[in-house]
Amino acid sequence: MPIQLIAAYMIFCLTPLGLAFSIALRRRHVERALREMAED
Amino acid sequence: MSVESRESQVATRVYEVGGKTKASGWDWALGLLSSVAFLVALAMVFGYAPREATMGEIQRIFYFHVASAWVGFFGFSVTFVAGILYLVRSQRRWDILGLSSAEVGLAFITMAVVTGSLWAGPVWGTYWTWEPRLTISAVQLLLYVAYVMLRASTANEERIARFAAVYGIVAFVTVPLSWFAIRWWRTIHPEIVSSEGMGLAPPMRMTLFVSVAAFTLLYAALLRQRMRLESARDRLTAAQGRLAPEEW
Numbered sequence: 128m129p130i131q132l133i134a135a136y137m138i139f140c141l142t143p144l145g146l147a148f149s150i151a152l153r154r155r156h157v158e159r160a161l162r163e164m165a166e167d
Numbered sequence: 168m169s170v171e172s173r174e175s176q177v178a179t180r181v182y183e184v185g186g187k188t189k190a191s192g193w194d195w196a197l198g199l200l201s202s203v204a205f206l207v208a209l210a211m212v213f214g215y216a217p218r219e220a221t222m223g224e225i226q227r228i229f230y231f232h233v234a235s236a237w238v239g240f241f242g243f244s245v246t247f248v249a250g251i252l253y254l255v256r257s258q259r260r261w262d263i264l265g266l267s268s269a270e271v272g273l274a275f276i277t278m279a280v281v282t283g284s285l286w287a288g289p290v291w292g293t294y295w296t297w298e299p300r301l302t303i304s305a306v307q308l309l310l311y312v313a314y315v316m317l318r319a320s321t322a323n324e325e326r327i328a329r330f331a332a333v334y335g336i337v338a339f340v341t342v343p344l345s346w347f348a349i350r351w352w353r354t355i356h357p358e359i360v361s362s363e364g365m366g367l368a369p370p371m372r373m374t375l376f377v378s379v380a381a382f383t384l385l386y387a388a389l390l391r392q393r394m395r396l397e398s399a400r401d402r403l404t405a406a407q408g409r410l411a412p413e414e415w
């Protein structure tokens with residue numbers, strides 16, 4: 128199997144996963160700030 | 168208003184908001200459905216689609232490459248429509264939709280450009296050539312990177328939203344330009360869909376359709392999550408008393 132094919136499918140699998148994690152982490156950060164404000 | 172009642176209002180608002188930012192059943196269902204569709208498409212690419220006679224194994228990049236380009240174009244089209252609606256109605260939800268769709272679309276178009284280059288290496292003998300389709304794709308990529316950078320700015324958010332709406336409408340010109348580039352100009356990029364239909368064997372066509380469907384579902388799932396994040400940010404900003412969303 129050509130190395131370019133393996134690299135391409137790694138990109139196809141990891142990029143959406145990375146974007147999903149990035150969004151989830153940013154949301155977690157905002158939610159924590161909201162919770163802290165509510166507790167204060 | 169006394170300081171105490173203001174604090175109590177903020178706390179109540181934050182509490183309500185905290186509940187709404189949690190993922191709903193629909194979010195989980197969409198996430199699960201898109202993951203399953205993605206895995207099915209992946210299995211079809213490597214287990215069902217036949218080996219292409221001329222290019223061999225490397226041609227298998229085609230299925231997800233086309234699907235990512237389609238989602239990128241679709242995402243930028245949504246930003247275009249959302250930009251028009253924001254300028255007409257001045258409602259924050261259209262700005263959120265445009266921003267979220269551009270960010271998700273950018274990720275997919277980046278995948279299409281990078282994997283296209285990986286495919287071109289062994290097939291064309293070069294990873295990059297400044298022919299019309301590739302040049303327009305590179306310009307498009309940079310335009311939307313600039314869009315996302317613009318949105319990261321925090322100064323006068325309403326003004327930036329208005330400017331971004333106009334920018335999203337103008338940058339959209341690269342979508343039809345990219346689509347027609349392989350039809351209008353002499354280019355080495357292959358034309359998949361022509362007036363004579365698709366020159367693909369039925370198993371290849373089926374694999375492509377499943378891949379496009381899987382990527383579209385993935386786009387929808389990511390878009391929903393991204394929009395939810397932006398709404399949560401708005402609520403935080405409102406709770407901090409800097410700007411109320413209803414003022415937009």
